Amino acid sequence: MTALAVTRATVARVFRDRTALFFMVLLPVAIIVVIGVTVSGFDQFRVGLVPAARTGPVARELVSGLTGAPGLRTRTYDSAADARTALRRAELDAVVVVPDGLDAAVRDGRQVTVPVLVEPSGSAGHAAVSSVSAVVAGHAARLQAAAFAAGETGRSFDDALALARDTDRAASPITVRGETVNGRSDYLPLGYSYSTPTMLVLFVFINALAGGAAIVQTRRTGVYARALAAPVSARSLVLGETIAYLLLALVQSLLIVAIGALAFDVDWGDPLAAGVLVAVWALVGTGAGVLAGALFRTPEQVHAIGPALGIGLGMLGGCMWPLALVPDWLRTVGYAVPHAWAVEAWTTLLSRNGDLAAILRDLGVLAAFAAVLLTLASVFLRRRLTAGSGT
């Protein structure tokens, strides 16, 4: 009962602190939005379009083909200089400059070169050129057919082009079709389904570490010492604080899950598996937070080291980018931190429709992390409270 009173007092104190609420809910949601928007469209090349100053129907058709190509994410620029600047700043993979006089050149039967600007040392640009080439080739096929038919029959180029478009629609060309072999993704889905679970992992941990500062503060202001002078055992204090921070981690997780589902349309997968994962991760965060509260001497130390440690571990564990992208040795190091196992479990649930059985190994490792952290936290905090008269 005494432990629950400690829990009640700690939870009430946190809910009265508006700054804590900012870090608990508003900041994670803001970061989810920023990262969610940023990591969408990674399966398309980013291409800048600079339309010709003097344009005609042929040039317009080419621009429309490029704009509608599914593999390209295009943005139109008024000037080549602006597009070059965006390319230089790595905001684009390539820039297509539609040449002036394209219509006239094609009607005259001349070959036209469509320049595509790329960053020479980066290979994404050269791959983007191939995608642009496919669209240009499809467009050029109709122009070739029109020129050929005009030459064979003496019709005007425009008449033949209209005929080529009609024939193209009715024709049965050799097609290229895709066939997905491996539908089991090693990555979280893009967009908010990427940012929401990863930020849940990151912020529940960081917030729990920040909670450690409150424990240090309570120690330093002598609250624990006064409590220990009353008939309250150190064990009750430790248990009460641990339950409080576990509840806070669970509340934060559930808020992020709810906001993700309602505002960002995130499908969290199997509810039972997701619920167990949220609970086990909250235990890991609680263990880390209470341990920080026991080990650090001043709240400033926690404020300084907590965010840096949280962000660093989050990066190592794949919260900021998929571990599949980093070198092998760094991936191996990543699995030394619990974040990697949590992100892997979320990937199984969100990308592979996994259930509780599919994430049992990840849950086992996370439970082991939680057990070690909670044991250490309990031992060190009790020692700190009993040996140091509550400070």
Next chain:
Amino acid sequence: MRVVLAIAAKDLRQRLRDRSAWVIVFLAPVLISGLMAMAFNNNSEFRAELGIVDLDHGAAATGLTQVFESPELSGTVRVHPYGDKAAARRAVDAGRAHAAIVVPEGFTAALSGGTASPVTVLDSVDFGLQAQLARAVTESYVAQVNADRLSVATAVAAGVPREDVPELVARAALSRLPEQVRARGLADDPLKVISYFGPSMGMFFVLFCVGFGARGYFVERQQGTLDRISAAPVGRGALLLGKSLSTFVYSLAGLGTVTLVSWLAFGARWADPVGVAALSAAMAVSVVCLTALVIALARTERQAEGLASIVVFALVLLGGNFVFASGTSLMRRLTLFTPNGWALRGFTDLGTGVRGWTAVGAPLLGIAVFSAAVAAVTALLLRLRRTA
């Protein structure tokens, strides 16, 4: 002036004795930007491991393989031949190949008319961009074949008798697509990840100085230090200047350390060291202005701490400190409402070989406008508080 320096030196000594501040301003940004540099060290290049299954064994299929092995794609694509579709599927399934192209039997024969099975691109959900490349190159190649077939069909539709088709096919085979794409490289330096994230993380953590400075002010007020200084023959201006100077020096030292380590240890490159120094100094000035604003807004140490944290995270989120050169155009526009967003634009331009005023002129002006606006609001708040 001596008083100003004495106050600044006292503040700096206090700050340097605080090991937490060392961690957050010097150690954390260096470690995190180093981690980012290592994570993306060999990942800046796009690579595609593509399998090819030639069931046609004709000249057209060989031509397609040669396109994938051409010098233009040699830096991007590595071709792996497979004997049958099942072997290619296994390779894609296991991740040994990112995608595979299966050229069907009869592909070459289809050049001279008739029907042909589709060319199949086997892909994996995790390598969408590589599959897109495989598909695009194949489509470009097939487009020439289809163009010849379309030329004949259009000529027939335009009135050429059907019995002339064999001659038409021969003449169409000599045609070339009238539009060709040609890649041209920019002369600028490529932007390295560390050239962006080094200063980006430096700014993120240096912005925490706003919290240190503001909290320090309230602690000193609580301890009576400010009253004791006021009792001495020290003007308010000298006190303000001294404290601002210490925050400026500390912020500049933090940013300087991160840029120096990023340059020496992780290979960051910026075209103009003077530009780097100017951007860092401007950023340190805005940290000073933001600290003054938080002090003017807050009434207690706790309020100052919370307000500073909110300001820091709002600025880094809007300023794009966590986002490498991507995001939407709206996000890029929003960065221009923050000093760190402007500074990052300057560092990006310096990182791509642009020098001098062209690279840092607009960013310095943007940061100056932001700092002046913050200073004006702060002055207004202080005046309002005095009159109240």
